[in-house]
Amino acid sequence: MTMTNHSPENHDRVNLSAAEPAIALGALDGRYRSTIAPLVDHLSEAALNRNRIHVEVEWFIHLCQSQVLPGLPELSDEQVAGLRGIVESFGSEEIAELGAIEAETVHDVKAVEYFIVRRLEGLGLAELAPLVHFACTSEDINNLAYAVGIRDAVQQVWLPAAEQMLQRLQGLAAEAAETPMLSRTHGQPATPTTLGKEIAVFVHRLSRQVSRVQAQEFLGKINGATGTYAAHRCAAPDADWPVIAREFVEKLGLTFNPLTTQIESHDFQAELYADIARFNRILHGLCVDIWSYISIGFFKQIPVAGATGSSTMPHKVNPIRFENAEANLEISNALLDTLGATLVESRWQRDLTDSSGQRNIGTALGHSVLALSNVTKGLKQLDVAADVIAADLDANWEVLGEAIQTVMRAEAIAGVEGMENSYERLKELTRGRRVDAEKLKEFVSGLGLSPAAEERLKNLTPDTYTGLASELAKQFS
Incomplete structure (x- = not known):
C-alpha cells in the first residue's frame, strides 16, 4: 500500500522545482557556479552537442577533401567557412532547436545529424545530405566529441587553476625557506626543518602530477560500428580507411587509436582521472597540514574585511578555505575513481554504461577546480607566525x-x-x-x-x- 505524506508542515509549501529562473539542484550549478563556470563551455550537455556538431562538420569536410567517394565536389572556401559557422554560431536558439529535434528522434546523435542537414541547403550543399554522419556509428562521433571537450577542459581550465595554485604555493615556500620549524614525526617533536622546505615538498609532489596531466594523450577513433571499417569498405573499397581515419583524428588535435570495438576504450580517460585524483589526494594532504599548522598558531590568517569567522564567537577566523577544499577533493575523487574503474570495461563490443558515466566528468573536474580555487584563496590569507614557530623550537x-x-x-x-x-x-x-x-x-x-x-x-x-x-x-x- 502506497502512503502519501500529508504532514501539515509540507502541505502548503511552494513547489520550488517550478520556480523561475530555475533553481539549481547541485552546488556546482548553484552556490559555486561562478567558480566552475569555465568548465560549462567544455563539459556541459550543450558543449557536448556543440562538439558533436564540430566532429560531424569536420568529418564532412574531410571526406570531401579526401575525395574518397565518386561524385564528391570540391568545397569552396565559402562553403567550408559556412559549415564551420554552424559550430561557431551554436547558441541558445540552436540548443533549443536541437532539443526539439531530439524530442522527436529520441536519439541525441541522430538529432545532431538532422540539425546539420537542415543547414546544408543554405550553403548550396543539400545534395550532400547523405554525407553527414557517413559510415559513422554514434560512438564515432561521441568519443571524439568527449575527447575534444575533456582535452579543452583540462588544458584550458583545470591545468591553469592548478598552476595558479602552485605558483602561490611556490611563493609561500620561498618566503618561508629560511624559517626554522620544529618537525613532528608521529606527532612528536623531531629534527627541525624549515617551514618553506615542508611546503616545497608539496610543490614538488604536486608539480610531478601536473607534468603527467600535461603529457596526457587524448585518444579518438572513427572506425564504424564494431571497429572494422566494414561499411566504409563496402562503400569505397579502394580507399585506405585507416589512413583517412588517422588523418582526421589527428586534425582534431587528438591521438589516433587504431584498434577498438564500437567504443574508444576510454583507457586514456582512466589514466587522466588517476593522475588528477592523485593530485587531489596530495592537495588534500596539504590542506590537512596547513589546517593543522593554523590550529597550533604557526600560521595567522589575515582577516577579510567584513567577513564573519564564527556566528557566535567574534574572535575566530576559521580555516574554511582549506576545509571546503578537503570536502570537494573527496567528492571529486569519489567520482574520478568511479569513472576510472568503470569506463575501461564494456560488455563485448558495446554497452551504454559509459554514456551515463561520462556525463559526470564535468562534475568530477568541477569539484577539483572548486577546491583549487579555495586553496589558492586560502594561501593568500596566510601569514607566517615566526614568533610562535621560534618559541616552539626553543621549548624542544x-x-x-x-x-x-x-x-x-x-x-x-x-x-x-x-x-x-x-x-x-x-x-x-x-x-x-x-x-x-x-x-x-x-x-x-x-x-x-x-x-x-x-x-x-x-x-x-x-x-x-x-x-x-x-x-x-x-x-x-
Whole structure:
C-alpha cells in the first residue's frame, strides 16, 4: 500500500522545482557556479552537442577533401567557412532547436545529424545530405566529441587553476625557506626543518602530477560500428580507411587509436582521472597540514574585511578555505575513481554504461577546480607566525640528541675514545623529558669529543639544526 505524506508542515509549501529562473539542484550549478563556470563551455550537455556538431562538420569536410567517394565536389572556401559557422554560431536558439529535434528522434546523435542537414541547403550543399554522419556509428562521433571537450577542459581550465595554485604555493615556500620549524614525526617533536622546505615538498609532489596531466594523450577513433571499417569498405573499397581515419583524428588535435570495438576504450580517460585524483589526494594532504599548522598558531590568517569567522564567537577566523577544499577533493575523487574503474570495461563490443558515466566528468573536474580555487584563496590569507614557530623550537632542545649521538658515532669511527653507546646515552638523557640548552651543553662538555666537534655541537641550537632545509626549499620552490 502506497502512503502519501500529508504532514501539515509540507502541505502548503511552494513547489520550488517550478520556480523561475530555475533553481539549481547541485552546488556546482548553484552556490559555486561562478567558480566552475569555465568548465560549462567544455563539459556541459550543450558543449557536448556543440562538439558533436564540430566532429560531424569536420568529418564532412574531410571526406570531401579526401575525395574518397565518386561524385564528391570540391568545397569552396565559402562553403567550408559556412559549415564551420554552424559550430561557431551554436547558441541558445540552436540548443533549443536541437532539443526539439531530439524530442522527436529520441536519439541525441541522430538529432545532431538532422540539425546539420537542415543547414546544408543554405550553403548550396543539400545534395550532400547523405554525407553527414557517413559510415559513422554514434560512438564515432561521441568519443571524439568527449575527447575534444575533456582535452579543452583540462588544458584550458583545470591545468591553469592548478598552476595558479602552485605558483602561490611556490611563493609561500620561498618566503618561508629560511624559517626554522620544529618537525613532528608521529606527532612528536623531531629534527627541525624549515617551514618553506615542508611546503616545497608539496610543490614538488604536486608539480610531478601536473607534468603527467600535461603529457596526457587524448585518444579518438572513427572506425564504424564494431571497429572494422566494414561499411566504409563496402562503400569505397579502394580507399585506405585507416589512413583517412588517422588523418582526421589527428586534425582534431587528438591521438589516433587504431584498434577498438564500437567504443574508444576510454583507457586514456582512466589514466587522466588517476593522475588528477592523485593530485587531489596530495592537495588534500596539504590542506590537512596547513589546517593543522593554523590550529597550533604557526600560521595567522589575515582577516577579510567584513567577513564573519564564527556566528557566535567574534574572535575566530576559521580555516574554511582549506576545509571546503578537503570536502570537494573527496567528492571529486569519489567520482574520478568511479569513472576510472568503470569506463575501461564494456560488455563485448558495446554497452551504454559509459554514456551515463561520462556525463559526470564535468562534475568530477568541477569539484577539483572548486577546491583549487579555495586553496589558492586560502594561501593568500596566510601569514607566517615566526614568533610562535621560534618559541616552539626553543621549548624542544632535546631534538639535538640526534645530532650529538651521530657526531659521537663519527668520532668513534675516527678513533676518539669514550664514544661507545652513543644512542643509549642520549636516550637516557632525553627520552620523555625536557632538556634545556644548559644541560645539553654540560653533557657535550663531558663527552671528551675532539675540540672541533665539541665546538660545533656547543654552537648548535634547535633553530640552526636544519641541515640543508633552506637550500632544498629554494631549489624546489
